Amino acid sequence: MAALIFASGCYPEPPFAPDFPVGEVEGYKPIYGTDDQVNLAFVGARPLVHPGKIYVVSTYLLINEKYQGIHVFDNSDPSHPRALGFLQLAGNTEMAVRNNVLYADHLTDLVALDVSDWNNIHELSRLKQEHWAQQVPPREGRYFECPDSNQGIVIGWEMTTLNNPKCFR
Amino acid sequence: MKTRILFIVAMAVVCLAAFSCQDSDGTTTDGLTGKGGSLARFAVTATHLYAVEDDALKVYQLMGNGALEKINEVQLSPGVETIFVREHWLYLGTVDAMITYDIATPASPLFVSSYSHFVSCDPVVVQDTLAFVTLRTYSCRPASVNHLEIINIKDPQQPIMLTSYSLNSPYGLAVDGDLLFVCEGESGLTVLNVKDPMNVKLVKRYAEDNAYDVIPNDGTLILTGKDGVAQYDYTDPDAIKKLSLIPVAP
Secondary structure (H helix, E strand, C coil), X not given: CHHHCCCCCCCCCCCCCCCCCCCEEEXXXXXXXXXXXXXXXXXXXXXXXXXXXXXXXXXXXXXXXXXXXEEEEECCCCCCCEEEEEEECCCCCCEEEECCEEEEEECCEEEEEEXXXXXXXXXXXXXXXXXXXXXXXXXXCCEECCCCHHHCEEEEEEEXXXXXXXXXX | CHHHHHXXXXXXXXXXXXXXXXXXXXXXXXXXXXXXXXXXXXXXXXXXXXXEEXXXXXXXXXXCCCCEEEEEEEECCCCEEEEXXXXXXXXXXXXXXXXXXXXXXXXXXXXEEEXXXXXXXXXXXXXXXXXXXXXXXXXXXCCCCEEEEEEECCCCCCCEEEEEEECCCCCCEEEECCEEEEECECCXXXXXXXXXXXXXXXXXXXXXXXXXXXXXXXXXXXEEEXXXXXXXXXXXXXXXXXXXXXXXXX
16 A cells, blocks of 8 residues: 555646645545455446446447446347446556456556456456556646545545645646 | 377467457457547557556557566656557547557557647547547637547658538547547537548437447447447437437436
């Protein structure tokens, strides 16, 4: 977990975060993951809440659930897609598949998972992605609450009203 | 007998390595690579995975069992949003440009050209010698530029804009043959005919979906939107038919 410590409060890129208090503004607040959410697991199907990117491979349809994981559907019949389960993959937004191997971001890592059998997933490799997106919110020219590594791992961002945020991107 | 088995094993290995054999059902093993939407930050080829972060293009090699090894990283100006791979070219959609890299040497992407455009939100997709870039400032940048640019990339060194087409609020897009599908958020799905890129024709605007990204998949359009993930039969682009909806929980 030490490796995931947010290195600096703000990003040294223009426009810089101000030295003065900005008061109450709309901005992003980090969502911290619990240990349960952080473990990689294939679990029962669940409804879509905040669907993200989509991916099709063979007869499968994969739907990202923003910062949570991937819904897996058997899409052999596009009129009746059948939910197979949910791959819990905290922080996930990206995916690609080649030869039954799923490449996806998990927290700040990039994992390769053998998914030839979804109910028996093997991790083939795990690489650190030091500057992967979830350490900072989307680049929208907004204030955000600087992540605090003591509170856990940032798995996503939510828009809310912030009081004197110190970070900007 | 032993020699024959060895031969078969050797052939199987060669085939797996080349990824070019026929599966038992007759489809080529190219079907083993999936398809993402235009907003993707990952692009996978037979041998490598390319991932774009805000200011970097990372290159990973696919090892024999599919595991990844990082082999290269190319620094880029901040603002990279999407990646699209076609043959041995990578097309990066950034906030102000479409950047082309040559990956004929997969481990070492070679900068080819940068086609600049207005600062906006803008994925890129490519088909044959044409690149399609949508520029959206709606709910993204403080300006008003929302359109499609069609770019001739026959000479990758010198991309040339052929035409632009005005849109409302373009997000993801996809091209399949003569048809270009543009997701326009609250404005729905816009289907264009781009057979003649100098004369883009509106096929139809479908208003019912809050469309954000799209994948055409053998006659079925997979569309993400506010209501969920919908699938359509688009064999008749004038009258696409809804097949199903995986709904968002109420």
